[in-house]
Amino acid sequence: MPATHLDAVRAASRRLVREFGFMHPTLAGSDLSPSSVHALVEIGNRGSMTAAELCDVLLLEKSSVSRMLRKFIAAGQLCADASPRDGRSKTLALTPKGRETLAAIDAYARAQVAGALEKLPADVHGKVLYGLSTYAGALEAYRRRSVAPVSAVSINSGYRPGAIGRTVDMHARYYSRTVGFGAFFESKVAAGMADFVSRLEHPRNEIWLALEEGNVIGAIAIDGEDLAAGRAHLRWFIVDDGRRGGGVGKQLLAAALAFCDETGFAETELWTFSGLDAARRLYEAAGFVLDREFTGSQWGKEMTEQCFIRPGRNNAPNEP
Known part of the structure; x- marks a missing residue:
């Protein structure tokens, strides 16, 4: 790839980070850090997760995730029960309060994305989805040193x-x-x-x-x-x-x-x-x-x- 393309992709990536608000201490209109917001979203989308699974998804150290989860549990956002698959692990799930927090985060994020897509012609929405998902997959493949996933054509x-x-x-x-x-x-x-x-x-x-x-x-x-x-x-x-x-x-x-x-x-x-x-x-x-x-x-x-x-x-x- 030409150096100009590499620099342009890097510049676009930095703009995404800034526009999504990752440079701020809190994210998505909440009082939560970016990593905390992602944790609630992943647990909510999956229904339940263990701490180890959350570490793998968020690419964070176990100690960082443990501290985050203790704060969520203390704040009444999460509950932890013994895992039916492994008694040594805890299954994490959102409490009613956690679901309310996640609903507010989702509403904020959906409005942000919908507002951006409204600035684009409808016929390029699919291209945005394809480009972002393919690039994210390629980044993951590079990290894992594996072959990048390819959409079925x-x-x-x-x-x-x-x-x-x-x-x-x-x-x-x-x-x-x-x-x-x-x-x-x-x-x-x-x-x-x-x-x-x-x-x-x-x-x-x-x-x-x-x-x-x-x-x-x-x-x-x-x-x-x-x-x-x-x-x-x-x-x-x-x-x-x-x-x-x-x-x-x-x-x-x-x-x-x-x-x-x-x-x-x-x-x-x-x-x-x-x-x-x-x-x-x-x-x-x-x-x-x-x-x-x-x-x-x-x-x-x-x-x-x-x-x-x-x-x-x-x-x-x-x-x-």
């Missing part, structure tokens, strides 16, 4: 409701930001996809969607009709912002090219623009080579367009 062939709109949206946002394309580009992508999806029943046409928890985060299509016989056109290849570099694009491309080989296309063609270096590396790693390029403005802005070709991988006969 599935590659699914065929149309599903919303596929056209979501794919067009990802294209419009990405190319607006990277090369300055506008409404003309978006409308052409939408019209092309609408026409293609109406032809999906043809056995030489297919679309694949990358799904995470039911949400489309990537797409790719093979159009086997719009070029000369025996040639496949790879189209509408896109991965959502914030998901690039995690292997989703590679999985989509692999699925599309496997289809091309199984169908027996003599070659697969794709068009892209000069300067999209990460995408070019992915194409070349999959066997594509630059065939030709020219300057054109068919997408609403003058660009250097490039055509890449990948030869077929088997000798299966091509349909007429």
Whole structure:
């Protein structure tokens, strides 16, 4: 990762710490320390915990947790009973007073998060969740020296409701930001996809969607009709912002090219623009080579367009 990215992530992390109030002696509108607030939240969310379990979750020393728990018990926020699993341990649970304290903490925190999300477009809320949860998981994996958890992403062939709109949206946002394309580009992508999806029943046409928890985060299509016989056109290849570099694009491309080989296309063609270096590396790693390029403005802005070709991988006969 470039040093500028490392410094930017560190700066964003410090801002989060400050905005959430961790620099103050108390947290979440209460008179409790940050560690005490976290302890009540974890015990409340789980119903009950032992002191040892709380130490593991909060990453605190046993002596620090013991002092905290004694104060909670003395204040009537927690009760401690013998653990049914281990008589040497105590099971900690919130008292009615503790539940009232937790309810106030939750209300404060929910209002804080809801207020922040209201400042963002609704379509990026999922990205915030994904980014924060993935980064937190990666930090934990680094601490444990283990492999970072990865959200399950599935590659699914065929149309599903919303596929056209979501794919067009990802294209419009990405190319607006990277090369300055506008409404003309978006409308052409939408019209092309609408026409293609109406032809999906043809056995030489297919679309694949990358799904995470039911949400489309990537797409790719093979159009086997719009070029000369025996040639496949790879189209509408896109991965959502914030998901690039995690292997989703590679999985989509692999699925599309496997289809091309199984169908027996003599070659697969794709068009892209000069300067999209990460995408070019992915194409070349999959066997594509630059065939030709020219300057054109068919997408609403003058660009250097490039055509890449990948030869077929088997000798299966091509349909007429």
